[in-house]
Amino acid sequence: MNPSTALARVVVDELWRCGVREAVLAPGSRNAALAFALHAADARGRIRLHVRVDERTAGFLALGLAKAGRRPVPVVCTSGTAAANLHPAVLEANHAGIPLLVLTADRPPELRGVGASQTTDQLKLYGDAVRLFHEVGVPERRPGQNAYWRELVGRATAAARGFRDRNPGPVHLNFAFRDPLVPEPTDPVDLEDPRLRDDWPESLAGRSGHGRWTRIERVSTEHIAWLEEGPRTVVVAGDGTDAQARWLAETAGWPLLAEPSSGARSGPNALGPYRLLLDTGPDLEAGIERVVVHGWPTLSRPVTRLLARPDVEIVVVSRRPSWPDAGHQAYRVTTTAALEGTVEGAGRREPDEWLAAWLAADRAARAAVDDVLAEEPEFTGLHVAREVAGVLPEGGLLVAGSSNPIRDLDLAAAPWGNRLVDESGRIDPRNHRRVLSNRGLAGIDGTLSTAIGAALVHRSGPAYALVGDLTFLHDANALVRGPYEARPDLTIVVVNDDGGGIFSTLEQGGPDHAEAFERIFGTPHGVDLGSLAAATHTPFTRATNGAELRGALSRSRGLRVVEVPVDRSRTRDLHARLREAVAAAAYDGVR
Known part of the structure; x- marks a missing residue:
């Protein structure tokens, strides 16, 4: 089976699983794979196919089917002006709130x-008139495609139905097809046909039975998705979560893997260097059967690999129309989740x-990290992150840069012991340390301005920022302020390793690439940060060890810069020693 046929048949199968029962086709060459797949589904009695020779007519026919049937209806066309002729129906569906699925074929x-x-720019062809647009990658014969295609169809039909925002409307998927565009006569129609096991590098079948790839629950602030007790579960809390993730972990008795900017990295179930445990833990990662995901976890590859495992049930808790599922494995998407039998306010x-x-392995891993850092002769970014986290009091604010600083916090800083609720049983944000980071796109730009803005409205405690030198230089103009502007109380700690230290921990930092590394990844700059701060009349301090840093952090009034110079040439070796130490300690911790 060629890749175009495989994509088309998987997409049509998942449309049927998501409740699609009618489809409209305008004939063409580039959309031939979808046409054959719809014809086969019609022959099997799954999706009734309607064919129209004019795209404008086809679009409005699909609109009428969707409006009367109250189900998403796909309309399929070829590339070029064919796609443009669907625009009137898309506009009508937008203003009328009709779940129209516009599937346009395109050239690669x-x-x-x-x-x-017949090739024009079809990317976001319908502008803001659609609830979701996605450029579907050119299909390839490699593992991972089936999950991507099926999860995308689930996301698209959910958006068309108005999941979360209760605002149904059109969705646009643009399919880039390469030749060959037509199936062979001997290609299996049934995606569970045994002949496909030898022909394709992965199963192209959906979930067991007739189940959708992603089970999506309608938004309701009162609704709770009750989770059965059986599977061995961990809670993953990414950026932008809240105390709900911690509450779930404690009331259910599950380990909590919380990123620093999640708002949930506290309490007795929160783990410290969890990403090292996922990499090296004694069968702990292999024993995970279910993951409940809150927020947007983006910091570590071990978590990314966990969320892409096909043998793990992924439950996503999100109130946003776009939910995180980079591994395309989410089985259930809901707004609130709790263990069966628990109620709001239930204790730990x-x-x-x-x-x-998990807790035993975590204790051993934390001790191993402490020992390695204590033996390290040089002051490193991990030491700095631990010191900054250690001085942050309840009610304090910390803004972390999106490169090494947030990851150093994740690895070296122990979870805080914040109370989940106050004496009245309510969550009081004044009792919690707040960690913010620009993790939406994880860029380094604008971080100082973000920190200054956050500090200007922060009222419950001191405010700090922890950034790298490139992040600092990228937004150094944030220190420029006019005489009439408000002055924040913010201490900016700059870990200065004279370049891109994070790259030394990645593949390009290996010895095979040493000759080119410094110029194109290390990028040393040699900037005197003290002189730069002086140019803007910003108070400046340099700290070279823990005692000096703690002293500098104790003075928290006004806007100040604290530079901590470190040597990035040792970073790769240090992280390797941490992995080895945690691997050995974790095994001992659970024996």
């Missing part, structure tokens, strides 16, 4: 902009064997 990227026939469940094993 190498045929765009070079004068190829005592650790069972599953949680106790």
Whole structure:
């Protein structure tokens, strides 16, 4: 089976699983794979196919089917002006709130902009009139495609139905197809046909039975998705979460893997260097059967790999129309989740064997990290992150840069002991340390301005920023302020390793790339940060060890810069020693 046929048949199968029962086709060449797949689904009695020779007519026919049937209806066309002729129906569906699925075929990227026939710019062709647009990657014969295609269809049909915002409307998926565009006569129609097991590098079937790839629950602030007790579960809390993730972990008795900017990295179930445990833990990662995801976890590859495992049930808790599922494995998406039998305000469940094993491994891993850092002769970014986290009081604010600083906090800073609720049983933000980071796109730009803005409205305690030198230089103009502007109380700690230290921990930092590394990744700059601060009349201090840093952090009035110079040449070796130490300690911790 060629990739175009595989994509088309998987998409049509998942549309049927998501409740699509009618489809409209306008004939063409580039959309041939979808046409054959819809014809096969019609022959099997799954989706009734309607064919129209004019795209404008086809669009409004699909609109009428969706409006009367109250189900999403796809309309499929070829590239070029065919796609443009669907625009009137898209506009009507937008203003009327009709769940129209616009599936346009397109040329692959190498045929765009070079004068190829029937090729124009179809990216976001309908502008803001659609609830979701996605450029579907050119199908390839490799693992991971089935999950991507099926999860995308679930996301698209959910957006068309108005999941979360209760604002149904049109959705646009643009499919780039390469030749061949038609199936072979011997290609299996059934995606569970045994012949496909040898022909394709992964199963192209959906979930067991007739289940959708992603089960999506309608938004309701009162609704709780009750989770059964059986599977061994961990809670992952990414950026932008809240105390709900911690509440779930404690009431259910599950380990909590919380990023620093999640708002949930506290309490007895929160783990410290969890990403090292996922990499090296004694069968703990392999034993995970379910993950409940809150927020946007983006910091570590071990968590990313966990969320992409096909043998793990992924439950996503999100109130946003776009939910995180980079591994395309989410089975259930809901707004609130709780363990069956628990109620709001329920206390912490005592650790069972599953949680106790994680907590024992975590204690051993924290001790191992402490020992390695204590033996390290040089002051490093990990030491700085631990010191800054250690001085942050309840009610304090910390804004972390999106490169090494937030990851150093994640690895070296122990979870805080914040109370979940106050004496009245309510969550009081004044009792909690707040960690913010620009993790939406994880860029380094604008971080100082973000920190200054956050500090200007922060009222419950001191405010700090922890950034790298490149992040600082990228937004140094934030220190420029006029005489009439408000002055924040903010201490900016700059870990200065004279370049891009994070790259030394990645593949390009290995010995095979040493010759080119400094110029194109290390990028030393040699900037005197003290002189730069002086140019803007910003108070400046340099700290070279823990005692000097703690002294500098104790003076928190006004806007100040504290530079901590470190040597990035040792970073890769230090992280390797941490992994080895945690691997050995974690095994000892659970024996």
